[in-house]
Amino acid sequence: MRQLIAGNWKMHGLTAEAESIVGPLRHAGVLERDLLVCPPATQIAATVRMLAGSGVGVGGQDCHAATHGAHTGDISAPMLRDAGAQYVILGHSERRQDHGETDPQIRAKTQAAQAAGLRPIVCVGETDAERQVDRAFAVVGAQLLGSLPDSFTGGAFDGIVAYEPIWAIGTGRTATEADVAAMHLFIRSELTRRFGAAGQATLILYGGSVRPTNAAALLAVPHVGGALVGGASLKAEDFLAIARAK
Ligand code: PEP
Numbered sequence: 001m002r003q004l005i006a007g008n009w010k011m012h013g014l015t016a017e018a019e020s021i022v023g024p025l026r027h028a029g030v031l032e033r034d035l036l037v038c039p040p041a042t043q044i045a046a047t048v049r050m051l052a053g054s055g056v057g058v059g060g061q062d063c064h065a066a067t068h069g070a071h072t073g074d075i076s077a078p079m080l081r082d083a084g085a086q087y088v089i090l091g092h093s094e095r096r097q098d099h100g101e102t103d104p105q106i107r108a109k110t111q112a113a114q115a116a117g118l119r120p121i122v123c124v125g126e127t128d129a130e131r132q133v134d135r136a137f138a139v140v141g142a143q144l145l146g147s148l149p150d151s152f153t154g155g156a157f158d159g160i161v162a163y164e165p166i167w168a169i170g171t172g173r174t175a176t177e178a179d180v181a182a183m184h185l186f187i188r189s190e191l192t193r194r195f196g197a198a199g200q201a202t203l204i205l206y207g208g209s210v211r212p213t214n215a216a217a218l219l220a221v222p223h224v225g226g227a228l229v230g231g232a233s234l235k236a237e238d239f240l241a242i243a244r245a246k
Helices: 015-026 041-050 077-082 093-098 103-115 128-132 136-147 177-195 197-201 215-219 236-244
Strands: 004-008 034-038 057-060 087-090 119-124 160-163 204-207 226-229
Touching (some): 004 087, 004 204, 004 236, 015 034, 015 041, 015 236, 041 057, 087 103, 103 119, 103 136, 160 177, 177 215, 215 226, 226 236
Parallel strands (some): 004 034, 004 226, 087 119, 160 204, 204 226
C-alpha cells in the first residue's frame, strides 16, 4: 500500500505563502508516496484549484458534526467537500486541548465526514505525563474506541488513523523507532479486532516532529503508513524531502 505524507499547515498560510508551498508540489514529478496538504479553510478552494490535475490531495483541519445550522464560525463536512477537499483531519490534539473536544464529538465528526464523502484522518496520542506512568497504550486504546465509529452505513470505518504523541508535536522530540513500532502494532491489532480485513488495510500515520532528517527511519517502521507533518510541511522543500526520504 502506498504511504501518505500529509501536511497540516495549522493556522498558517496567507495567499502568498500558500502559493509558495503548493507551487513546487505541483511539479514534484513521480513520487513513491501520496501527498496531501491540509491548509486553513480560507485557502482550501484556491489550493484545490492550484493543485488540479497534480494528484496531490487537499484536506481540511476540522469540521462540525452537523451538515448545516446555527453554528457561527464552524464549517461542515459538506462545505469542505464542496470546496474540493477530499480529506479532513479530526481530533488533532490541538483541537482536543484548545477546544476541549471529546472522543464522542470526534466520533460524530468522523461519521459526518464519511457521510459527506471525505476521508477522515483521526488523531490519537498520549501526553508526556501519561507515557511516564505507562498509560500510553490505555489512553490511545480508549481514544480509538471512543473516536472511531463502529461502522458507517453498512461498511467498516474507511478512514485513516494518525498516532501523534502530544509531547512530540512541534517540540523537535520524536518518539523512538521502538516506541513507534510498539504503538503502531497496538493500533493495528485494535483496528483488526474491530474492523477485520478493513482494519488490516487502514493507513496508520505517525506524526510528531517528522523532519527530512528522521523521515526515512520513521517511515520504515512496520505498520507506519505515512506521516502527518506540521512544521516541516510549511516549506515545500522539506515536505518533498520527507516524501522522498529513503
Ligand atoms: C502536527 O501538528 O500534526 C504535527 C505533527 O506537528 P509537527 O510536525 O510540527 O510536530
